[in-house]
Amino acid sequence: CAGTDRMDAPVNAAWEQRQQVLNQLQEWSIQGSLHVRDNQDSQSARIRWWQQQEEFQVNLWGTFNIGATEISGTAERVTVIQAGEPPFISEEPEMLFYDQLGFELPIHYLHYWIKGAPFPGMAAELTFGELNQVSSLNQNGWQVQYLAYTNYGLASLPTRIRLSKSPLRLDLVRLNWTLTETGDDSDE
Amino acid sequence: DSDDSRALLVEELTALGSLSTDVRQLVMASSGSVLEESQIRFYLKRPDGFYWETLSPYPELIVTDGTTLWNFQPDLFQVTIDDWDASQSELAAQLLSGQGAQALAEYEVTHQAIQSGGTEYYLDPLDPASLYEEVTLFFDQQGLASLLLVSTNGQRTFWEFSNREFNTTIADSQFQFSVPDDEMLDVLDRRSATQAN
Numbered sequence: 001c002a003g004t005d006r007m008d009a010p011v012n013a014a015w016e017q018r019q020q021v022l023n024q025l026q027e028w029s030i031q032g033s034l035h036v037r038d039n040q041d042s043q044s045a046r047i048r049w050w051q052q053q054e055e056f057q058v059n060l061w062g063t064f065n066i067g068a069t070e071i072s073g074t075a076e077r078v079t080v081i082q083a084g085e086p087p088f089i090s091e092e093p094e095m096l097f098y099d100q101l102g103f104e105l106p107i108h109y110l111h112y113w114i115k116g117a118p119f120p121g122m123a124a125e126l127t128f129g130e131l132n133q134v135s136s137l138n139q140n141g142w143q144v145q146y147l148a149y150t151n152y153g154l155a156s157l158p159t160r161i162r163l164s165k166s167p168l169r170l171d172l173v174r175l176n177w178t179l180t181e182t183g184d185d186s187d188e
Numbered sequence: 189d190s191d192d193s194r195a196l197l198v199e200e201l202t203a204l205g206s207l208s209t210d211v212r213q214l215v216m217a218s219s220g221s222v223l224e225e226s227q228i229r230f231y232l233k234r235p236d237g238f239y240w241e242t243l244s245p246y247p248e249l250i251v252t253d254g255t256t257l258w259n260f261q262p263d264l265f266q267v268t269i270d271d272w273d274a275s276q277s278e279l280a281a282q283l284l285s286g287q288g289a290q291a292l293a294e295y296e297v298t299h300q301a302i303q304s305g306g307t308e309y310y311l312d313p314l315d316p317a318s319l320y321e322e323v324t325l326f327f328d329q330q331g332l333a334s335l336l337l338v339s340t341n342g343q344r345t346f347w348e349f350s351n352r353e354f355n356t357t358i359a360d361s362q363f364q365f366s367v368p369d370d371e372m373l374d375v376l377d378r379r380s381a382t383q384a385n
Contacts, residue, residue, distance in 0.1 A: 031224065033246065033264075042268070042376065046215070048223045059223050061215055063240065063250060064278040065337050065345035068319075070218060081218070083339035084319040173264060174246050 015132045021155050022117040027052050027180035030114065032159075034060065035171040036103045043067075043102075047172070051111065058107065071097070071107065078107070104168055106142060113137065113144045114172070116158045131156065141165055154179050194297040197309045200327055201288040207232040207332070209352040218342025230349075232284055236274070237363035251365050256379065258365035267367050268376040279320065280337060280347075295323070305329050330354065 029050040036043050045060045045067055057072040068083040080088040080100045088100055096104040109119045116134050118124035129135035129146075133156060137144040148160035157177050163170040211228035224245065231239035236254020241247075249260040257272040274287055282291040295311040302308055306328035313320055324336040331354045335347045367375055 031245075035264075035266075046224060048217075057217070059217055059343065061223070061343060061345070063242075063248075064280050065215065065339055065343065066278055068339040068341055068343035068345075070341055070343060081341040083341050083343065084317055085341075176245075 012128075012132065015128065018132045018155070019117055022115045023112070023120065025115060025155060025179065028115075029178045030175050031178075032175040033171075033173050035173065037169045037171075038103065039167045045069075049114070056107075056111065060101075069101065071105075075108065103170070104165065105170070106140070106163075109140055109142070110163075113139075113142075113163070114158065114161065115155075116146055116149070150177075152177050152179055190296045190298065193299040193309065194292050194295075196299060196307075197297055197325070198289050198292060200307075200309075200332070201283060203355075204232070204284065204332060205234050205355045206237075206358050207284075207349075207352065207354055208356065208358060209349040212348045212350065214344075214346040214348075216344040216346070223343075231358055231362050233358045233360075233363065235285060236272075237358065237360065238281060238285055239363055249365070251363055253360070253363040258367075260365060260367075265370075265372045266374050266376070269367075269379055271379050279323065280335060280345075283323075283325070283335075284332075294318070302326070306333065 029048065031048050032046070034045050034047045043062075045062045048059045050057045054074045056074070057070065060067060060069040060071075065083075070081045071078060073079050075093050076091060078090050078093075078095060080090075080097060082100065085100075093108045094106075095108070096106055098104050112119045118126065118134075118137055118139050122139060124137055124139040126134050127136045133146065133149050135146055137146075143164045145162040145164075146158045146160075147162060148158065149156045150159045157175075159175040159177075161172040161175070163172070208231045211230045213224075213226045213228055215223045217223050226245060227243045229239075229241045229243060231237065236252065238250075238252050240250045242249075247262050249258070251258050252272045254274070255272055257270045259268045259270075260266070274282070274285070277285070277287070279291055282288065292311070294315055295313055297309060297311055299307050299309045306326060309325045309327075311320075311323040311325075319339055321338040321340050321342075323338070325332065326334045330352060332352075333349055337345045367373065
């Protein structure tokens with residue numbers, strides 16, 4: 001299979017080209033399940049992430065609407081609104097929301113990791129599978145493993161991801177992507 | 189006044205001995221946009237039998253007999269087994285199963301007859317820290333027809349029941365789950381050790 005050489009400096013032109021496609025993908029939404037496990041507990045929720053340029057909204061909900069959570073904002077400012085709680089606003093982009101959610105959710109970085117790409121302009125260790133798809137990525141203290149990809153025409157995108165930062169493990173599974181062509185305003 | 193409405197609603201819920209029904213569930217963001225629509229098969233048997241099987245867009249079974257709670261996600265090869273604690277159960281589950289009366293004590297209840305026949309009940313929480321802004325139950329002539337949960341962050345869950353069968357006999361075995369013996373399965377048994385058989 002393709003080499004799994006460690007990639008500190010991007011030497012692989014094909015990966016360079018794929019990374020550009022992924023970074024240009026600025027309008028998308030994903031639906032799936034999020035399973036959270038640390039050494040005491042595990043919980044799961046449905047997740048819908050909507051992204052348009054810098055703006056995003058992440059909704060989390062459990063069966064019977066338990067844990068209904070809406071996280072929305074831009075890189076500069078994020079608002080978390082949870083059932084039964086007053087809204088929480090943060091201007092710290094690297095916020096991990098541990099106090100709000102009960103687990104760390106690195107949204108600022110996940111905005112790129114979820115597409116199968118490292119956060120730009122930061123050191124990252126990458127290993128590759130076939131078709132220049134990242135199979136695992138270490139960045140900013142997190143390990144991100146890409147366990148499945150699906151081809152969505154514009155790009156092949158991860159549909160099963162495991163983020164780990166001991167003792168926490170976040171599994172994003174059953175991911176279903178909806179992509180919007182950016183740049184051309186043709187509305188099919 | 190609120191007590192009469194509450195008494196009427198308790199009466200309607202108590203008359204709900206068992207239910208087997210299809211459920212169309214809509215989860216909506218605070219903006220009203222639909223986050224997800226799912227198809228569910230639901231069985232209820234007073235006081236403790238609760239079977240909630242999501243058929244689409246993903247497969248998940250949640251079932252309890254009042255003692256044990258199973259959660260089975262076949263496409264993820266995952267089963268979690270927990271002790272069932274009715275007091276921990278979520279409001280909607282409490283309303284539909286045996287704990288309706290106690291749960292309703294924390295709500296102001298009003299009701300209104302609907303022209304097309306049937307009655308709508310509105311629950312407004314007395315507890316300011318409640319997770320809900322409002323809960324609405326609609327009963328048509330046949331019985332419970334829909335339920336709307338509005339969370340304080342504006343997110344909503346709407347259940348619409350169809351092909352309903354009220355108070356038919358449902359075997360207790362409907363609310364038992366036997367873990368398939370398949371070595372691919374990741375079984376997480378979190379019951380207190382004494383019970384694990």
